[in-house]
Amino acid sequence: MADSILPNEIRSVPSVLIRRDLRSVSVQGYARAYRMVIDDVSGKFSRISEHAWQQLHGDRVDPSLSTQAKVADWTCERLESPSNPSKPFNFLAIQIPLGSIDGIARRLAPVSGFLFSPVAILFWMSIIVASIAVLVSRSEAWVASLRLLPVYLRSANAFGIGITFLITKVLHELAHAVMCRRMGAESKSVGVYLFCGVPCPYCDVTDVWRIANPVRRAAVMLAGIYVELIIAASATWVWVLADDPAARMYAMNLILVCGISTVLFNANPLMRYDGYYVLLDAVGSTNLRREAREAFESTIIARIAGKQYQKIRRSDKIAIGLSSYHIASTIYRTTVLFAIAALIVHVANLLHLSVLGIGLVCIVAVRLMAAKTKASISVLQGKGSWMGVSKWRRFAIVSTPAVLLLLILFLPLPRYREVAGIIDAANSSSVFLPPSSQISKIKAEYGDHVAAGDRLALLTDETSRIEITRLEGELRLANMRGELARRDALDRPKVAEQWKTLQAAEESVGALLDKAKKRLAETQVHSPVSGVVIPPQATTPVDEPNQSVWLASFAGTVYDSRQPFCRIATNEERQAMFWLDAKDQRWVTRGTAIRVRIDYGQREWVDTKIESVSQMSEDRTSVTRDAVYRVICPLPTLPHEPLLDSIGRSCVGVVKLPSRSLAADFVNMLSEFVSGG
Ligand SMILES: [Zn+2]
Known part of the structure; x- marks a missing residue:
């Protein structure tokens, strides 16, 4: 526990009875030796300096050390009270243990050399670095395909994406377990951790504290990130080399899930994942977050609250470092919380489950507000370290952030x-074609300047064609009848009159036929105004990929008369x-x-x-x-x-x-x- 902060006072109380079932191992940290205390009942691991541990087992003990031992549940008297009232059940962070994968890990450990042997690590790390270099050098193409990602996600099978996420996270946890075995410790349970209802697999590797070598401990804690980065690196090469767009999008999805999300969440020491525990081990802390908050109180709050604030003032480098960590992690966690809230509301909206999404976010908000209000009230009441601080000062310290919050909430943005x-x-006028017209020739092209009355296209007129066939048949019939009448008319004058009429009829059919032929030849489309020929409507190639780029491609086709053929832009x-x-x-x-x-x-x-x-x-x-x-x-x-x-x-x-x-x-x-x- 935080033994270094305790003043070395002489007053001490009779020692408490420390539980005998606690196991402890002496660990050589980066800075100093300490003892790792393993509580198999609660599954908790704590760290304490060797000196304090010896004192707890002696006759007399520092009273604050005795209290801390009680809080940590190390004493026999605490063991009798089964529940810990100071820590209510947090339904936003539920841990569901499912069982142990140590059996699998034990079997995999001897054959995992291709991933975890020193030479393999060197090899894979160089692959990862090369992949990052490729991604950076092709960032432009990367951003372009990132834009297509929502389209892909909408069209892709949500089940498949979920399975991908699950498999990579299971591999992550398995890597922890296998590395644990290789380093000589065993992993405990694996299970699902529900953070705000978002399931995420976890692997309990607290046994890692048994390993004396700090580098080996770090190896276990980083094994999950390492394996995910290998997956992301392999996906990068698929993305670079594959031709199939679907395979490329899938690879992109893997890069995002395994690469980006791992770096943002798991490796980031600001979140309480792998990176956090590596940093915690490196600085020899038991609870980095609490120590950082305490350092923040001793460096910054102590200066604002004044001399009466009952906390030791610190201005050493470590305290400043820890305070910066506290500020950074607070901002980061708040941002992530807001992002998750926005995501939940958005996803719930898409699934038509707004009630659930908004409800969940409201519960989180109310809980957080309640915690902050409680802390503010205890400051206002002058509890704890605030006892000696004047009332006005306490009020100013509490109200400033509250006013800022109200400003952010109510300032019009x-x-x-x-x-x-x-x-x-x-400005344009549309050119329509007569119903069911077949285009025989195109006389203008998009972009051409045309004058009013200029020919745009020639049409094959179906009705004229039918008319010609009919007239041709009629003419043949008239010819035949005329010929018969002419032969009869040689000896009968009455028929000669009839023959003359037939000849006139024949001539008129011929004239009609000529007219129809002329009409067929001359069916033309003229431009109604002068201007530039442009497509019938403005569409992007993405909207309608089948849309023709050129008018010329319509030659020989039957055009749908409901659509304009083209438009003429007048300016x-x-x-x-x-x-x-x-x-x-x-x-x-x-x-x-x-x-x-x-x-x-x-x-x-x-x-x-x-x-x-x-x-x-x-x-x-x-x-x-x-x-x-x-x-x-x-x-x-x-x-x-x-x-x-x-x-x-x-x-x-x-x-x-x-x-x-x-x-x-x-x-x-x-x-x-x-x-x-
Ligand atoms: Zn991990």
Whole structure:
């Protein structure tokens, strides 16, 4: 325990009776020798200096040391009270032991040399370093595929992703257990640790404290991270070498789960995972978090609270280091907590389980607030070290963070809505084709300048073709009848009259046939106005991959007359189109200022205003079929790019919404939730 802080006072009390079932091992730490006390009943491990341990077993003992022994449950009297009232059951961090994997670890340990022998470690570490170098050198491609990740996650099997996560974490825990065996200790139970309801496997390797060598202890604690990094490194090479996009996305998923999350959580000493215990061992501490908090109180709080504050003032390097650790870990844990809360609400929303998500987050918030309030009240009441500090000072110290918190909650913060859109021509007229027309020849191409009346395409007219066939048949019949009448007319004058009529009919059919043939040859599509030929609608290649890039590709096809064939842009003006959520209609409407970012190789920001707003329609791309509306805003002339190149180019619009405080955001979210919005 924290023996170094205790003043060496002479007053001592008769020794307490220390439990005989406690096992203890003498450990050589980095700095000094200490004793590791193993409590098999509670499964707890504690560290105490050799000197203090001997004192506990002597006749007289320091009273504070005796109290600490009682708190640690080392004395016989404490053992009789089964529950520890000072530590209520924490349902946000539930540990469920499932059994031991030591049997498997014992069998795997002799054959794990390819991973854990010194030569293997050297080999794999160089692979990991090479993979990191590859990832850094290809960061651009990496970021690009990271953008596609949400698309992949939406389309991928959630079950498969969950299984991947589980398998890698099980391998992580198995690595701890195997390394434990290789180093001569045994792992205890494995199980599931529920942190805010998020399951995560764990492996109890507290037996590691039996190992005298600090490097070997560190090896056990880092084995899990090491194996995950090997998986991430292998995935990196799959990502680099594979052709199949699905395999690449899966590899990316593995890199994120095994590489990034491991470094952010497991290796990070600010979280209470592997990295924390390595640091704890390295600085020879028993409870780094508590010692850091105490150091913070002795260095910073003691200076704010003044001379009457009953805690020893410290300004040594270790105390300053520990205080910095305390501040960093507090900020980090708060950030992670907020991120998890946001994630839970988001995921719950997607699963239509908002009640559960918001409920869980509220419970966490209330618990945290309750703990903070309790601590503040004890400061206000002048309890503990605050006993001598004046009332006003105590009040100021408690109220300052409270006021800051209220400011953060109620200060109106600027809000922005970012929407994706595309660029289109501002002024154009559509060219439609007659129903079921077959295109025989294309006379113009996208980007061509045409004058009003210019030919755009030639059509094969189906009705004229049928008419010609019919007229040709009729003409043949008329010819035949005419021939018969001519032969009869040689001796009968009455028939000669009839023959003349038949000849006239034959001539008129011939004329009709000529006309139909002419019409067939001359079915033309003309441009209604002068301007530039542009595609029928602005679509990005991502929207409709089958959309043709060239008009020429329509030659010989039957065109759907419901769609425009093409459009003629009458001038160079462009506009941006955005689709917004129906909920935004309150803020984003005609006349609202909008900033548009256009990506032309280099990015350009343009300030403009919303010019027109469409009716509500259903978003076909959305799974939940949200109501959307379209807004159009004019863009200034962009001289450095031809109009055709701009059409279908994606852009981003940013609209400033009225400022709102975090508290109002929360209330709004609740009211939306209550009204079922
Ligand atoms: Zn671990």
